[in-house]
Amino acid sequence: MSKTLHWLMPESLDFPPLCSALTEPNGLLAIGGDLTSARLVKAYQKGIFPWFNEGEEILWWSPTPRAIIDVNLLRINKTLKKFLKKNPYTVSVNNCFDRVLDYCANAPFRKEGTWIVDEMKNAYKRLHQQGYAHSIEVWQDEQLVGGLYGIAIDGFFSGESMFYLKPNASKVALVNLAQLLKFQGIDFIDCQINNAFLQNMGAFEVTREDFIKRQQLAKNIRLPSYFWQARYL
Numbered sequence: 001m002s003k004t005l006h007w008l009m010p011e012s013l014d015f016p017p018l019c020s021a022l023t024e025p026n027g028l029l030a031i032g033g034d035l036t037s038a039r040l041v042k043a044y045q046k047g048i049f050p051w052f053n054e055g056e057e058i059l060w061w062s063p064t065p066r067a068i069i070d071v072n073l074l075r076i077n078k079t080l081k082k083f084l085k086k087n088p089y090t091v092s093v094n095n096c097f098d099r100v101l102d103y104c105a106n107a108p109f110r111k112e113g114t115w116i117v118d119e120m121k122n123a124y125k126r127l128h129q130q131g132y133a134h135s136i137e138v139w140q141d142e143q144l145v146g147g148l149y150g151i152a153i154d155g156f157f158s159g160e161s162m163f164y165l166k167p168n169a170s171k172v173a174l175v176n177l178a179q180l181l182k183f184q185g186i187d188f189i190d191c192q193i194n195n196a197f198l199q200n201m202g203a204f205e206v207t208r209e210d211f212i213k214r215q216q217l218a219k220n221i222r223l224p225s226y227f228w229q230a231r232y233l
Helices: 037-045 078-085 099-105 118-129 169-183 194-198 208-218
Strands: 007-008 028-032 059-062 067-072 092-093 133-140 141-155 156-164 186-194 204-206
Touching: 007 067, 037 141, 067 099, 067 169, 067 208, 078 169, 092 099, 099 118, 099 141, 099 156, 118 133, 118 141, 118 194, 133 169, 156 208, 169 186, 186 208, 204 208
Parallel strands: 007 028, 156 186
Antiparallel strands: 028 059, 067 186, 067 204, 092 133, 133 141, 141 156
């Protein structure tokens, strides 16, 4: 199949076949469309995600290779293991999604501009209200010091971004997410694109075909109704 960039039309939610994604830039599948909840849900169900900068058209991606974390192989080094034993933090689920999203968009460690532009923020806040987007929060006393958010559809979790204000706070969020998913038989976290932090935590790359197979298997998992209810872990 030819590698041709497809334009999405507002009147259609259809995406082109994943095999038509460009190899350079890696995984760019389509351009345009919108960030309605219906389109985003359909995209994530197919392993597609939006990623673009302010002022650009919406870009849709399905890269190969793709980074994932096997929750059974999450890497916790000696330093982190020692920290977790004396963990000064408490962790919650979906207690303050909007604040986590805002912190991720303006994370102090991020030297480059954010891709979490206002259009994206509003779209993911709508997804949260509809039960598709979720956050893990890390607290020190009553201060929010770290967290992450992502999309959970059909029994798998696609991580979007994380932040920390105190040492190891984002790692604590990731460890707790992995434990939460593992307990329900979900064996991987979609990390989309690898980076040094994720690699240090055990992320590895799989082909697009392997990722889609894993995603299809995850569709058989049925989570209990309380799973994403706001609560402390």
